[in-house]
Amino acid sequence: MAEAALRTAPLDRTRLVQWLQTYGVYAGVAALLVVNTVITPRFLTTENFRTQAVQVAPVIIVALGMALVIGTEGVDLSVGAVMALAASVTALYLGYGLLPSLLVVALFAAGVGLANGALVAFVGVQPIVATLALMVGGRGLALVLLPQLKDLRNPSLASLGSGDVLGVPYLILIAAALALLVAFVVRRTTFGRQLLAIGDSRPAAQLAGLPVRPVLIIVYVVCALLAAVAGVLATARLQASDPTSLGNLMELSAITAVVVGGTPLTGGRVNIGGTVAGAVLIQLLTATLIKHDLPPSWTQIAQAIVIVAAVYAARGRGKR
């Protein structure tokens, strides 16, 4: 009898921790939804949900790229700068039409991604340092191209920012489509499997003949492109290009979403569903506190608690 107790007790605890690691973030989102339904007036309205979703969409899009980079045991600090760069470049080339300007944005973003990837893959600079350089330089370039806030009057851009299909804003549709696409890439493609292997053990991946450098470069390019998409969408929603403040601290929000979503910083695992839920969790938390008129400092403290909780849950993963 005592024997049985000894056998099951550690099992149950392990199961609980495992359950928390996998579903903790979803449980957090569900809990916040329930609490808000009870305590927040007018929470359960379509309007409110639309607002929340529109606000979180750019974070989700950036976090998707960040999750891929973190999966390779890297990190990309330059995503906020890329958003700013996308905003300036959009403003500069919008005169040629929306599509041409988007192409130029993509070129710039790919350039930043290539630089990040090349520094990491070929020069062997640590990701945090390589992307720090581009974080500073990228925003600098954005400000050189467009020194101050500029109002944009372009109907196509405006409709990208505020249009919808059957009441669902484009922003949300785009974020959802990208999340599904990235999840599919991670799970089902050769590229996704190779990315995870490289993140888990780069020497082993190298000796197994995997295209380590190309994969790393593509990952950083994809991350920059996703950040650019977020930058363009945010600009479209603002109807103004604001390279000074757009994307500020976005790298931290994205990393938070990824970590809270259960993707370990040590690489080798990417949890896309968790990343999306992580971004939503932080968004709901912030909204809840703001709606109840708590000062922004409280929001930051609450975020910190969520991060610590996520890290604590992930802690059990490394050891047994």
Add this chain to the structure above:
Amino acid sequence: MAPPAEVLAVRGLSKTFPGVRALDDVDLTLHAGEIHALIGENGAGKSTLIKLLTGVYRPDAGEIVFQGRKVSFATPLEAQKAGISTIYQEVNLIPLLSVARNLFLGREPRNRFGLLDMGRMNREAEQTLSTYGVRVDVRRPLRTLGVGAQQMVALARAVATEARVVVMDEPTSSLEPREVETLFSVIRGLRDAGIAVVYVSHRLDELYAVCSTVTVLRDGRRVHRGRLADLDRLSLVSTMLGRDLGEVREEGLTKFTGEHGAADAEPVLTASDLTVPHKLHGVSLSIRPGEVVGLGGLLGSGRTETAKTIAGALPARSGGVTVAGVPLRAGSTPAAIRAGISLLPEDRKSEGIVPGLSVRENIALAALPRLSRFGLVSEARVDSVVDTFIERLRIKASSPHQKVGELSGGNQQKVLLARWLAMNPKVLLLDEPTRGIDVGAKAEVQKLVDELAADGLGVLLISSDLEELIEGSDRVVVLKDGAVVGELTGDDVTEDKLMRTIAGNDPARDAGKEAAVDG
């Protein structure tokens, strides 16, 4: 003489992990000045027992009595402070700190200002290490030392901390024979100083050389304890494996069956004049289909470098490799793999397996592009390949989705073999394929190598285990200081000849004046 005091007594220790009864009611008693061998196959529970003793895990049941008191260590540090030191298979020191700093880490001598007394530290470190046969500049970063020397530093550090019990988990796995001798004399010194030593090793020679008593674990239970001298090698192996004595005797200690390969076939692989600065100086060799070529030599003689250069993982300054007559682009692992060269690296844990991925993902890793269409992985094709190899190589995993990091060493090695066999290689380069894996799995891997050679693969076998090298190879190329110093063929492939070639006797003279040397 009074019987030596009981230092450590373990009673009824049990530990369960999800799904596995890792240790089941195990007893262990250690006396002062006893060198106790702890053996068992991988997965028998040795590591679990050690980790329970040293506070890494907590037991589910049972008690540990240390120096007369019941103890329960919460952390390895607590155990170490109480007097139980452990030296792990992998060196756990800080690579970037100096040798002396590592040796004194956490108990550095201070001067009167409370600052580190570097002068004294370096002097004492030099003194201490010289008793371990390590003569190096102690101010150099630890990582610049060879693995063997690092192991000695770890040992010196563990012993210096007032230990009453020293646990050594495969301390010789990366040592050269000379270093092993030094280690043994240090261990005997510990014994004479009244310290109890738990010695874990797969190498039977070593056990018989230093240990007086033995505990054999199998499937988490203690199946034997007693004086080592009362148990001969075959009985020891059969106790460990739980196999019939006659069966072991009949099959021999290694699973190799001997000759294969046609002597006149065109070589499937030739390497000519491979030169890597400071590492290889013009190494040439060739392998015919179906032939197992051994690569002999001491640690640091360039065996691993030769294999890595052939596999494109180490850029050569000059020299070339051909596969089936076609020259290979140098310095490219993917090119070597496409040409049919597969390397099982020496450092299985950090260069071979991808520990966080499943058995299935690990097996399919190299072959992924072949198992995909337009970049999309075909799960059905992956499954069929994975199932085939799990069955063929008898890989023991709870399911194909179990993480490779959780498997025993032998099964990890089989997963790596499967990864390469899925690529239909022409040449297999095996760098220490059986190091650190248990006797049963070792036999299976050896048998597999034999079968693969019989199927027509060319095999390059690197092993520090002379028995394995001699019995497994048709031919042995001997390296010394990055150059080929001899080649043994046919009846010359013997342990004696190999030792003499490694030791540096002129191989030509050896061949010519055999009678004179032997007589």
